[in-house]
Amino acid sequence: SSIDKGKTLVEKANCAACHGANLNAPILPAYPKLAGQYPEYLYYALRAYQVGNSNPQFGRNNAIMSSQSQPFSDADLKDMAAYIASLPGNFVVKK
Amino acid sequence: SSIDKGKTLVEKANCAACHGANLNAPILPAYPKLAGQYPEYLYYALRAYQVGNSNPQFGRNNAIMSSQSQPFSDADLKDMAAYIASLPGNFVVKK
Numbered sequence: 001s002s003i004d005k006g007k008t009l010v011e012k013a014n015c016a017a018c019h020g021a022n023l024n025a026p027i028l029p030a031y032p033k034l035a036g037q038y039p040e041y042l043y044y045a046l047r048a049y050q051v052g053n054s055n056p057q058f059g060r061n062n063a064i065m066s067s068q069s070q071p072f073s074d075a076d077l078k079d080m081a082a083y084i085a086s087l088p089g090n091f092v093v094k095k
Numbered sequence: 096s097s098i099d100k101g102k103t104l105v106e107k108a109n110c111a112a113c114h115g116a117n118l119n120a121p122i123l124p125a126y127p128k129l130a131g132q133y134p135e136y137l138y139y140a141l142r143a144y145q146v147g148n149s150n151p152q153f154g155r156n157n158a159i160m161s162s163q164s165q166p167f168s169d170a171d172l173k174d175m176a177a178y179i180a181s182l183p184g185n186f187v188v189k190k
Contacts, residue, residue: 030135030136030139032132032140033132036128038125053151056151057156060143
């Protein structure tokens with residue numbers, strides 16, 4: 001996966017509009033923080049939103065995230081996950 | 096919500112078996128870190144797993160999380176969310 005490509009795609013999708021600065025300060029408390037999650041989980045969640053109700057065994061149904069995830073290829077989602085996982089200053093270990 | 100009650104319930108459910116120490120070190124990269132998420136999001140996600148495919152418009156289908164969430168009342172889930180959100184050392188702001 002390409003973190004650089006992922007950064008471009010995440011900015012294009014304007015994920016920060018809801019998930020906040022560094023994708024770590026959601027604008028609503030019902031939205032998750034994303035930065036620092038494992039890339040595999042982020043990819044899983046993005047793919048689940050993309051699939052949505054077309055496969056309720058796997059998909060997650062969410063109006064916003066469904067439309068947000070639709071434009072992207074599988075490789076795009078993996079790049080985006082790699083970038084989000086790389087964001088610093090979030091899931092750090094307490095000192 | 097009661098953080099203390101939530102702590103007891105989270106320990107009873109053994110969430111750390113998968114989500115790791117302080118619920119911030121998942122044993123598999125496909126699992127999310129939880130500590131420090133907003134309680135509203137944590138409650139939303141727990142409730143979505145509990146609902147599952149009985150309402151695919153809202154539910155999230157996941158075999159493990161479905162069985163994990165089934166035993167708990169709505170108040171329990173809110174207490175658990177409050178406790179998990181309170182866990183330190185995770186989604187901290189970078190200094």
